[in-house]
Amino acid sequence: EVKLEESGGGLVQPGGSMKLSCVASGFTFSNYWMNWVRQSPEKGLEWVAEIRLKSNNYATHYAESVKGRFTISRDDSKSSVYLQMNNLRAEDTGIYYCTRGGLGPYFDYWGQGTTLTVSS
């Protein structure tokens, strides 16, 4: 059974930092692109970042709204993907989902989500 379990959300002040983690199980993690997708009432579902495979030199892509502030990374030995978030803004508030890329860049499995609140 495929499982994705996020952790690391919480309350942070504007300008602060937070690191989200996602541990995967039930599949060969190193064979799949991984993504972070967030959801808020204001913006709906929003793709945040993607990391590809070792064979793709772990290429990364980001939404324009987070480029330069967020960094996605992965550790295939730990079946984990991370999202380092710096210089956080109120508009970064939302539920952050770890997702697995399917045979194409759609999201075939989602974690339960972790909530980030950016507020003073």
Next chain:
Amino acid sequence: DIQMTQSPASLSASVGETVTITCRASENIYSYLAWYQQKQGKSPQLLVYNAKTLAEGVPSRFSGSGSGTQFSLKINSLQPEDFGSYYCQHHYGTPYTFGGGTKLEIK
């Protein structure tokens, strides 16, 4: 960025009815479109990818169609478990974008 526009924003229907949700892309995305279902308080779940391929375990009453800029998700013979929100998403290169969603409610 490619904009995805869904309609209607909300829909009320009865068990047993057939409903169709549409999604329009701001430019040609060929067949690179996915549909997701989200129930209240839960994570989205993949229903359809590549515009018409059902994800594993998805009932055959769901069907996707379309290509280019116009797409639709059809649900035949609505069941109680089908009520929730539905989202389209293009997967034709980054940045991937989602539609605003369609909330399907019980009449």
